[in-house]
Amino acid sequence: MTERVSARVPVAAGDRPRHVAIIMDGNNRWAKAHRLTGVAGHKAGVNAVKAVVETCAREGVEVLTLFAFSSENWRRPEEEVSALMRLFLFALEREVKKLHRNNIRLRIIGDRTAFSPALQEHMEKAETLTRDNTLMTLVIAANYGGHWDITQATREVARKVQAGKLTPADITDATITEHLSIGDLPMPDLMIRTAGEQRVSNFLLWHLAYTELYFSEVYWPDFREMQMRDALRAYSGRQRRFGRTDDQIARQAVSK
Structure with missing residues (x-):
């Protein structure tokens, strides 16, 4: 489903x-559209x-997982990768204290061995500082890949x-699940991808x-509170069957 703008309901x-x-x-x-460098786009x-973290926290979302850097992203130009690493370090140094003040726990998943x-x-200090926070868990996937996650769990x-x-x-x-990087957290209910790609x-x-x-067709730098709320409203209109029929879902709703 593509994103559409609507009122703040x-x-x-x-x-x-x-x-x-x-x-x-x-x-x-986004950066190219604004005649800026790729680094400016990441900033x-x-x-x-x-904006999305704040919106999800206000809306009562328990876990927000963001795909920040995939295991395939190392193939990007060296200058861009270096800038991303500096930006990641800057965010850990400057933003983690704000997360802590707002009672948000930070988790970082992925293969850390490739990082400096x-x-x-x-990363370790940020997780330690926020580990007892309870409002929401923010998971950052960095040097992460689904294949890697399943492989390390299987090993x-x-x-x-x-x-x-x-x-x-x-x-x-359940055995495999509990050995995955976020096996102790609820499974994702909603997955959002921005910029029009559908994979x-x-x-x-x-x-x-x-x-x-x-x-969503919106590029990530323009995906803010309104777009996040639209995604949440779209989710609220879905019927999740988990393999069951419409009649079974209806009977379950009546019995509650």
Whole structure:
């Protein structure tokens, strides 16, 4: 479903997604449209992050997961990657205290070994500072890929089988889930991708099995409170069946 602008009507509490995941796409195209450098586009995207985090926190979203840097993004021009790393470090240094003041917990998922020691240290400090916060959990996926996540989970399960802690017969969907990067959090209810692209790009592959998908034409730097609320309202109008029929859903609603 594509994004459409509408008035600021609050989303009904019962219709709010617990977990929203977003692929933040379009920074470079936004920059080109404004005759700016790609780095300027990424800086503008940070402001969109702030607006979306604030909106989700106000709307009662429990978990917000943002795809900041994929494992494939290392293929981008070296100058752009370096700028992204500096921007990431700057955000950790400057924005984490604001998250902490607003009772928001930060989690960072992905393979950290490719990042500099300084960046890894700041990641750990940011998570430690905010780990007891309860208003909302903000998950940043950095050097993350869905294939990587499933692979590392499978390796951990295999190690437990090898150590005699599990048998092959013990392995279920829940076993794999609990070994994923965010296996302790609710599955995403809503996944948003901006900039008109309609694919999941190796993002939370295991988790998106029953997630509602919402595609916006708006470039990420222009995706702010109004666009976020539109996405939440679109979600509130969906009927989630999880394999059941319309009649079963109707009977369940009547029985409540």
